[in-house]
Structure formats: structure tokens, C-alpha cells
Amino acid sequence: MNELExxxxxxxxxxxxxxxxxxxxxxxxxxxxxxxxxxxxxxxxFTQLAFGAGAYTGDVLVVLSLxxxxxxxxxxxxxxxxxxxxxxxxxxxxxxxxxxxxxxxFGLHPAxxxxxxxxxxxxxxxxxxxxxxxxxxxxxxxxxxxxRAAPGTSLRTGWIDRVIGRRTEGTVFQAMxxxxxxxxxxFIGPEPELAMWSVDGFDLSGAWDATxxxxxxxVLNALYAGSPTMLGKPARAVLGALATTAQMKDLxxxxxxxxxxxxxxLGNALKDVARxxxxxxxxxxxxxDYGDWDMHADMGTVDAGWMHDHLTExxxxxxxxxxxxxxxxxxxxxxxxxEFGRRVEDNGSxxxxxGYGQLVTLMGGNIKGGAVHLNGAWPTLAxxxxxxxxxxxxxxxxxxxxxxxxxxxxASTSDVNSxxxxxxxxxxxxxxx
Amino acid sequence: MSATGxxxxxxxxxxRRALLGRAAAVGGLVALAPQLIDPPDAExxxxxxxxDPNLHLLRRATYGPTxxxxxxxxxxxxxxxxxxxxxxxKIHDAMVDHLLSSRFPGLKWTIAQANHRVPQFQWDLxxxxxxxxxxxxxxxxxxxxxxMVDFWSNHLNVTNPSDSGWNCRxxxxxxxxxxxxxxxxxxxLKASAKHPAMLQYLNNADSSKYEPNENYxxxxxxxxxxxxxxxxxxxxxRNSALIMTGYTLDWxxxxxxxxxxxxxxxxxxxxxxxxxxxxxxxxxxxxKYLEYLAHHPSTAKHIASKLCQHFISDTPPQAFVNHLAKVxxxxxxxxxxxxxxxxxxPTFAHSIGKKVRRPMEDVVATVRTLGLKxxxxxxxxxxxxxxxxxxxxxxxxxxxxxxGYPDExxxxxxxxxxxxxxxxxxxxxxxxxxxLRQPKMESYIPHPLPKTHGKLxxxxxxxxxFRTLPxxxxxxxxxxxxxxxxxxxxxxxxxxxxxxxxxxxxxxDTPSHGIR
Numbered sequence: 018m019n020e021l022e023x024x025x026x027x028x029x030x031x032x033x034x035x036x037x038x039x040x041x042x043x044x045x046x047x048x049x050x051x052x053x054x055x056x057x058x059x060x061x062x063f064t065q066l067a068f069g070a071g072a073y074t075g076d077v078l079v080v081l082s083l084x085x086x087x088x089x090x091x092x093x094x095x096x097x098x099x100x101x102x103x104x105x106x107x108x109x110x111x112x113x114x115x116x117x118x119x120x121x122x123f124g125l126h127p128a129x130x131x132x133x134x135x136x137x138x139x140x141x142x143x144x145x146x147x148x149x150x151x152x153x154x155x156x157x158x159x160x161x162x163x164x165r166a167a168p169g170t171s172l173r174t175g176w177i178d179r180v181i182g183r184r185t186e187g188t189v190f191q192a193m194x195x196x197x198x199x200x201x202x203x204f205i206g207p208e209p210e211l212a213m214w215s216v217d218g219f220d221l222s223g224a225w226d227a228t229x230x231x232x233x234x235x236v237l238n239a240l241y242a243g244s245p246t247m248l249g250k251p252a253r254a255v256l257g258a259l260a261t262t263a264q265m266k267d268l269x270x271x272x273x274x275x276x277x278x279x280x281x282x283l284g285n286a287l288k289d290v291a292r293x294x295x296x297x298x299x300x301x302x303x304x305x306d307y308g309d310w311d312m313h314a315d316m317g318t319v320d321a322g323w324m325h326d327h328l329t330e331x332x333x334x335x336x337x338x339x340x341x342x343x344x345x346x347x348x349x350x351x352x353x354x355x356e357f358g359r360r361v362e363d364n365g366s367x368x369x370x371x372g373y374g375q376l377v378t379l380m381g382g383n384i385k386g387g388a389v390h391l392n393g394a395w396p397t398l399a400x401x402x403x404x405x406x407x408x409x410x411x412x413x414x415x416x417x418x419x420x421x422x423x424x425x426x427x428a429s430t431s432d433v434n435s436x437x438x439x440x441x442x443x444x445x446x447x448x449x450x
Numbered sequence: 451m452s453a454t455g456x457x458x459x460x461x462x463x464x465x466r467r468a469l470l471g472r473a474a475a476v477g478g479l480v481a482l483a484p485q486l487i488d489p490p491d492a493e494x495x496x497x498x499x500x501x502d503p504n505l506h507l508l509r510r511a512t513y514g515p516t517x518x519x520x521x522x523x524x525x526x527x528x529x530x531x532x533x534x535x536x537x538x539x540k541i542h543d544a545m546v547d548h549l550l551s552s553r554f555p556g557l558k559w560t561i562a563q564a565n566h567r568v569p570q571f572q573w574d575l576x577x578x579x580x581x582x583x584x585x586x587x588x589x590x591x592x593x594x595x596x597x598m599v600d601f602w603s604n605h606l607n608v609t610n611p612s613d614s615g616w617n618c619r620x621x622x623x624x625x626x627x628x629x630x631x632x633x634x635x636x637x638x639l640k641a642s643a644k645h646p647a648m649l650q651y652l653n654n655a656d657s658s659k660y661e662p663n664e665n666y667x668x669x670x671x672x673x674x675x676x677x678x679x680x681x682x683x684x685x686x687x688r689n690s691a692l693i694m695t696g697y698t699l700d701w702x703x704x705x706x707x708x709x710x711x712x713x714x715x716x717x718x719x720x721x722x723x724x725x726x727x728x729x730x731x732x733x734x735x736x737x738k739y740l741e742y743l744a745h746h747p748s749t750a751k752h753i754a755s756k757l758c759q760h761f762i763s764d765t766p767p768q769a770f771v772n773h774l775a776k777v778x779x780x781x782x783x784x785x786x787x788x789x790x791x792x793x794x795x796p797t798f799a800h801s802i803g804k805k806v807r808r809p810m811e812d813v814v815a816t817v818r819t820l821g822l823k824x825x826x827x828x829x830x831x832x833x834x835x836x837x838x839x840x841x842x843x844x845x846x847x848x849x850x851x852x853x854g855y856p857d858e859x860x861x862x863x864x865x866x867x868x869x870x871x872x873x874x875x876x877x878x879x880x881x882x883x884x885x886l887r888q889p890k891m892e893s894y895i896p897h898p899l900p901k902t903h904g905k906l907x908x909x910x911x912x913x914x915x916f917r918t919l920p921x922x923x924x925x926x927x928x929x930x931x932x933x934x935x936x937x938x939x940x941x942x943x944x945x946x947x948x949x950x951x952x953x954x955x956x957x958x959d960t961p962s963h964g965i966r
Contacts, residue, residue, distance in 0.1 A: 157613050161850050171672060173853050189865050198841045198870070202850050212866045222873040222882075223952055232930050236956060237872070239926030244961040247806050247859035248868075255865035 072185045075427035076350040078302045085310035088359040089376025097122035100398035104362045123389045128325040131332030139386035146374040148410025154371035159356035164203035178206030179436040188299030189258045196286030216289045219262045276341035279333040283307045287338045314366035347382030350425040374408030383450045392446045416443045424449035500917040506802045512593035514815025532793045535594035546590045553829045554582040564617040576611035579620045581836045583846040587814045598631045603847040604854025606642045610847040614650035622647035635783040636744035644706045655699040658712035667691025680748035686720040708733045750775035763804035764858040770797045805966040806859040809842035822886040834884025842870045875958040880951035904935025915962045
């Protein structure tokens with residue numbers, strides 16, 4: 018991944034685990050190139066795509082993992098906190114440049130301005146000072162711990178797997194990682210998931226046209242007819258998925274409402290998620306990664322550089338996603354997660370180090386948008402208020418996810434207590450209708 | 451969750467019940483083998499696996515049969531072959547020895563050497579370890595040893611690569627896992643407890659009487675020894691952590707250090723073991739505790755159960771697990787007698803077709819049966835193979851959690867994983883990627899040339915998956931070629947020309963190749 022180079026090159030980071038953790042995921046791109054994909058004549062009816070959809074009627078939950086630790090204090094800036102610019106003497110965003118969030122405390126980084134219409138119309142909102150129950154400032158183990166989401170227990174499964182485990186059986190598209198050949202650790206566990214780089218790239222590498230695809234489909238179905246369940250079941254599942262994605266390819270895809278996704282992996286992945294949602298294949302939970310937030314050095318200025326460029330791409334992708342889905346946003350709940358926020362005081366390299374309290378971005382037709390939620394008072398950046406130099410977390414991210422699952426995704430109290438053991442009794446933030 | 455629409459198969463629980471139903475129909479087999487308590491998978495027996503006991507042993511005790519290994523086992527017999535594999539140092543392994551010394555010299559470095567030669571915190575050596583261990587799985591003659599290295603790497607998992615192993619994870623592989631893989635478990639456990647990789651991975655290096663970190667103390671009981679049902683409670687677990695305080699690191703050199711100042715003193719008790727623990731130096735006391743755990747009957751059952759789950763079936767018969775646990779205890783935690791007992795047992799002999807290959811096992815078996823070889827120089831192709839198995843979520847010892855990769859079929863039964871395997875079969879058969887050295891395509895074509903397409907498919911299946919394909923599968927592959935089984939084959943038929951790699955891939959796609 019090219020975006021990684023600044024980190025590797027400067028080596029100011031001191032956390033090569035992250036470079037590698039991410040590059041480990043990006044390696045897979047080289048390996049995952051799936052053969053030739055050509056245009057296939059479109060004949061199949063759209064409605065067939067929805068076959069087999071399960072009983073689930075809640076929102077599609079989309080989880081965007083901002084890997085590397087996004088510095089939320091630079092994005093939704095606590096400009097009303099008198100200590101902000103005292104701590105951030107190198108990278109602090111001047112109040113005059115911020116866009117209004119109709120909030121006395123917070124202003125928006127202008128490079129993230131593409132989402133402002135969504136915020137203003139209530140489709141998008143923020144939750145600040147979110148975190149795990151305890152700080153974990155190691156990228157790799159924080160990601161694992163966040164995606165396991167069961168601190169103090171011996172559970173080995175991921176939270177998305179447990180979400181699916183509480184539901185009735187759906188289609189092969191029920192739980193997906195999009196934009197990667199390997200699902201994140203949130204999917205670890207007994208429930209199958211489907212990881213794909215892209216809808217168009219999901220294919221048998223020998224099936225270069227419709228005729229070949231039919232040959233492969235026929236022979237593989239025959240080879241697995243009557244085979245042991247432990248092999249036959251996934252074989253039949255993938256053949257079903259391939260039949261569906263072939264139809265999707267036949268149909269092609271043009272984003273609606275003039276939506277323009279930014280070039281790059283993030284835009285492509287969110288476009289595929291929107292496509293899967295709109296074509297009714299039974300998607301219930303989708304996870305997408307957008308990495309390279311580990312800005313220890315040379316974060317840049319408000320007008321240019323790493324943070325500016327990253328927020329520009331993120332903002333454009335979120336705006337395109339919401340625009341493309343249009344009224345379908347009513348059945349979508351979207352949330353970001355990042356493994357930690359950043360140290361309040363900036364470092365001498367024009368960046369920030371690993372911290373704790375983080376920013377979450379929510380989208381959806383039924384989230385409480387147009388606001389920066391705090392779940393209580395802003396913990397403030399006063400020195401005495403910090404936890405080892407970090408913004409405290411006032412919202413446990415599992416409580417936030419519980420609120421989304423309960424309000425929007427059909428989960429009961431006992432469901433969320435089972436998905437997030439120990440969450441019972443923790444008040445859920447009021448972020449969705 | 452599973453397939454779409456009308457293709458939906460029953461959930462796992464249902465299918466288990468279905469298996470039980472079938473077991474009743476083959477009661478005769480059960481009667482023949484009193485130890486075979488769990489239901490035989492009749493479906494697997496008839497449709498996917500061959501009954502040849504030599505092939506069965508090679509599928510389980512190696513990373514996949516080859517013509518050479520089959521020849522060897524037929525020549526000396528299964529019993530002698532098992533004994534041979536249980537003495538790995540006596541097996542000549544020149545090709546892999548040379549491969550390691552020429553391409554992966556860093557794996558022999560001490561931690562001190564790695565500190566000087568690897569840029570701080572860079573993961574090069576850990577990736578080398580992953581690539582090298584995959585290469586050894588493919589090409590080492592010491593196959594059972596490599597299978598056991600993988601087994602123990604998962605049992606005492608220190609994820610590779612991960613945060614803290616940059617200068618010591620390769621040393622953990624050499625001095626903890628490989629040193630004891632066919633030795634005594636008690637020795638491996640003690641070596642792991644004081645190894646810098648484990649001390650960091652499960653945070654015992656951070657634990658002290660002032661701030662006990664319970665991560666290692668807990669996993670030591672739950673994962674490494676007695677297991678979660680082993681008979682301990684939370685108080686035992688906290689004592690387990692206190693006992694291990696003092697085991698820490700010299701952070702400057704990443705070497706083990708015992709620090710009496712960090713050690714908790716005072717009475718400690720875990721299950722039926724206790725110590726006054728009055729001495730500030732609790733090193734020897736902690737070692738005694740580890741010995742107690744390694745010899746605990748619950749540990750014996752835990753390890754026997756995992757060995758059975760790996761080598762026999764996903765749900766091994768409890769009577770046989772108990773039997774192996776006794777062998778383990780009687781031999782003083784020695785692994786070799788346990789494996790000898792396992793592979794020579796009727797329970798093993800009757801377990802044909804009851805294990806499914808995990809993705810790495812599938813890819814390595816593919817490399818082996820296709821006769822692919824490592825790069826002539828450098829290691830690009832071997833790294834490519836690593837990326838391939840990593841893409842399938844199964845790079846060696848890379849499972850991100852302390853419990854190691856799951857070892858039962860249900861965990862790996864994913865649609866995307868199946869597609870990845872099929873694509874890997876074609877890519878490796880056709881020599882597209884990764885660019886391992888491959889025998890000439892002509893060398894896969896049987897001589898003399900079979901008279902019909904059906905005979906060609908049969909001959910290729912015999913060579914690649916060591917069995918005669920069921921007629922329906924043979925005919926389906928002929929159908930893929932647009933011919934029937936009786937269609938004459940000539941030297942210029944596509945099936946022995948540009949379509950040949952596709953035919954080979956389809957044979958590797960058959961359920962037969964998915965069975966371990």
C-alpha cells in the first residue's frame with residue numbers, strides 16, 4: 018500500500034507492528050488477484066438476486082475500521098476547549114478554519130467538509146470520547162481486543178460472529194468483509210462469513226467468460242454432489258454466491274443520484290457495499306477497512322498533507338455512499354471504529370502518538386445525526402482530566418454498538434448481553450431512533 | 451448460516467444428528483472396532499477417501515502423500531515407517547537443510563545476534579520464519595516432525611508475526627517448539643514459560659507482585675495445560691499468576707531474567723498443589739508448579755484430546771482419548787510413545803475420511819502432489835506461497851489469538867475459503883503464481899497416452915489424488931472438456947494440451963483432495 022510509505026520512511030513511528038499489520042493485509046492483494054473478468058451479456062432478472070434472503074428485517078450494519086488509530090481531536094476539533102491549542106502547538110487546527118457543527122465545543126476539519134450536508138440534514142453524526150473499557154495502545158492487540166469485544170472473558174470469537182450467531186440463518190452474503198480477501202478478527206467464530214476484494218473480482222480464476230463460467234459451475238456442482246457436508250456445504254455456498262455475483266456483473270452497476278465515489282480502495286469497497294445492499298442479496302453486516310491513520314509524524318497542515326488528504330478521501334467516500342443509497346439509507350446503519358485515539362499533546366515530529374479516547378462517525382436514516390454526542394460531559398483536555406496524557410473515554414464502544422444493534426438491528430437486551438458479555442447495566446448512549 | 455436459497459444445507463447441529471443417524475446403519479463396523487465410539491462418516495468413507503491404510507497414514511502423519519512417500523511406506527510397512535518418522539534426526543533431509551542455510555540464515559541467529567542484525571522492530575525475521583516453516587511443510591522429509599511443530603506452535607501459540615517477536619520469535623520456534631516437538635511436554639512447557647517471546651506475548655514479563663498481570667497465569671491453565679474444564683477456579687488462576695511473578699525480561703537484551711523484587715511471596719495454592727513460597731527467589735518453585743501442571747491428569751486428557759482431534763476426528767472417542775492420556779502420564783509426558791500408540795491403534799485405522807484439510811494443508815498437499823519445488827535461488831516464490839496461504843487465513847502460526855488455529859472442519863467451512871482453494875489449485879497446476887519450479891507439463895501426461903479422455907482423467911487422478919475417481923466425477927470432468935469418457939484421446943487433444951492444467955486443477959478440486 019503506497020500510503021504506508023511515509024510511515025516506513027520516517028521510522029519516527031516506533032510502532033512498526035502497525036505498518037506490518039496493515040501491510041500483512043495489503044500483501045493479500047497480490048495474492049488475491051482473481052483471474053480474468055470480462056463483461057457478460059446481461060439477461061438475468063434483478064429479482065432473482067434476492068433469493069434465499071433470511072428472516073432478518075433490521076438495518077444493514079456497515080462497520081468501517083479506520084486502522085492505525087485516527088486522531089479524532091483533529092477531525093471533530095474541540096475548539097471550545099481552552100487547552101486544545103495549548104497541547105497541539107504543532108498540528109492544532111486554528112478555530113478560524115473550522116466548519117461549523119452547530120456546537121459551541123466542536124468544529125469540523127475543513128478537509129472533511131464533504132460530509133457537512135449529511136450532518137446538517139441529520140444523516141450523519143458523531144460520538145466523541147469513545148473507547149474500550151481500558152486503554153490499549155498497541156495497534157495489533159488493540160485491534161484484536163476491540164474486535165473480540167469481550168474483555169475479562171475467555172471468549173475467542175469476534176463480535177460480528179456473535180451478532181450473526183444470534184440471528185436466523187441467512188444467505189451466503191449475510192456477513193461480509195468487502196475490499197479484502199480475509200475477514201477481520203471481528204468475524205472469528207463458528208458463523209461463516211464471505212470475504213471478497215470486490216464483486217467484480219470475486220470469481221473462479223479459470224472462468225473468463227460466461228461459457229467458461231457455466232462449464233465450471235456445472236462440473237463443480239457435479240464434483241460436490243453428495244459429498245461430505247463439511248466440504249459440500251461451503252462448496253454449494255460459494256457456487257451459489259458465484260451465480261449471484263455473476264448476475265450482478267451482468268447487470269453492471271452505476272451509482273444512483275449522481276454519486277461519485279473517490280478513486281481508491283475505500284470508494285470501491287463502499288460502492289460494492291451499496292451495490293450489495295441495493296441488489297438485495299441478503300447482506301446484514303458488512304465490514305470495510307480504511308487504514309493508514311497512524312500519523313506519528315508529518316500529519317500536515319489544515320490545508321495540505323496526510324490528514325488533509327485522508328479526510329478528503331474519507332469525506333468524499335461517505336458522501337458518495339449516502340448519496341448513492343438515497344432513500345435506502347433508511348435501512349442502513351453505518352459506524353466507524355478505530356483501535357484508539359491519539360495522545361492529546363502532539364509530538365515534536367508534527368504528529369501524534371497512540372492514545373485512548375476516539376471519535377466515531379455514525380450514518381444512517383435513523384441515527385440521531387446533526388450532533389456530536391458525548392454521553393455526558395466533555396471530559397476536557399485539562400491536564401488533570403487526562404488519563405496518562407490521553408483523552409478519557411466516556412462511552413464504551415460496546416455500549417455504542419449495543420445501542421445501534423438494539424435500536425436498529427433487531428437485537429434484544431439478551432442478545433447484546435450475549436454479544437458483549439458484561440455490557441448489561443452500562444447505560445446505552447442515545448444515538449439512534 | 452450457510453448457502454443461499456434452495457441450496458441451503460442444514461446447520462451444523464443438524465448435520466451432526468444426521469451423521470448419528472447414518473452411524474446406526476453401519477453398526478457392523480462399530481462392532482468390529484469397540485473403541486470406535488463416534489459415528490463413522492459413511493458419506494466420507496464411500497465418496498471421498500480411499501480405504502488404503504497407507505494413504506490414510508500419509509494423509510494424516512504428513513502434509514500429503516507423494517509418489518515417493520507412498521513407495522517408501524509400501525516398502526518398509528506402516529509400523530516401520532512410523533518408527534522412522536518418530537526419529538526425525540535420523541532422516542536425511544539435505545535439500546531442506548540447504549534451503550534453510552542458504553535462504554534463511556537468520557533463523558539460526560541467537561536473540562543477541564538478531565538484535566544486531568535486524569533493524570529494531572522490523573518484522574523481517576518473523577516473515578522468514580513463516581515462509582521457512584511453510585517450505586519445510588512442503589519439502590522436508592521429516593514430515594511428521596513438521597506436522598507436530600505446527601501442532602505445538604498452535605498449542606503454545608505465540609502469533610507469528612506479532613508485536614513483540616521481531617528479534618525472538620524465530621528463537622522460540624527453534625529452542626522451544628522444535629527442540630521438544632517429539633520430546634517431553636514438561637520440557638517444552640518450562641522452556642516456553644521463560645522464553646522472551648512468550649513472556650511478552652502473554653505479558654508475564656509485565657507481571658509483578660505490585661501489579662500482577664493475569665494473562666499468562668490464566669492461559670497457562672486454560673490453554674497450555676489443564677484446560678478450562680480442568681478443575682481450577684478464579685482463585686487458582688490468580689495464584690497461578692502470582693506464582694509466575696519474577697519471570698521477566700531484561701528489556702535491553704530481550705533475554706530472560708528472574709527478578710526476586712517482582713516476585714510475590716507467601717502461601718500459594720492451585721488446585722491440589724501448594725507452596726509456602728517464602729523465598730524471594732521463586733524460580734525453582736515456579737518450575738515445580740509447571741511440572742505439576744504438565745503431569746496433571748487434566749493436562750494429559752487435554753493434550754490427548756487435541757492430538758486425537760488433529761489425527762483421528764473432530765469428535766474423537768472419549769475412551770481412546772483417556773487411553774492416550776494414560777500413555778502420556780505413564781511415559782512422563784513423553785510425546786513419542788503417545789504418537790506411536792495413536793498411529794498403531796485400530797481407532798486410527800478406522801478414522802479414514804473423518805478429517806478435512808485446513809487451507810494450508812490443502813495448499814501444501816497440492817504443492818507436494820504436483821511435485822513443485824522451491825525457487826532455484828532467492829525466495830520470491832516461497833514468499834508467494836506464504837501470501838497464498840495467508841490469503842486463505844492460514845499462514846503458519848499466524849492465528850491472532852493465544853488459542854491457535856481451530857482444528858475442526860466447521861471453522862474452515864467458508865464459501866470464500868473454498869473459492870480460494872479452487873483458485874489456488876488452478877494457479878499452482880498451471881504454474882501461474884507463485885512461480886515455484888514445476889516439472890514440465892508433458893511429464894504429467896501418462897505414457898503411453900491413454901486411449902480415451904476417461905482413461906486420461908482416471909490416470910491423472912491416480913497420480914494426483916492417488917485414487918480412482920467415482921465414475922460420476924470422472925464423467926463430469928470429461929463433460930467440462932466437452933467430451934464423454936469414451937471420446938478417443940490423441941496427442942493433439944486439448945485435454946493433453948492447453949486444457950491439461952484445468953483438468954489437473956479439477957481433480958484437485960474433488961472432495962478426495964479435501965480429505966485429510
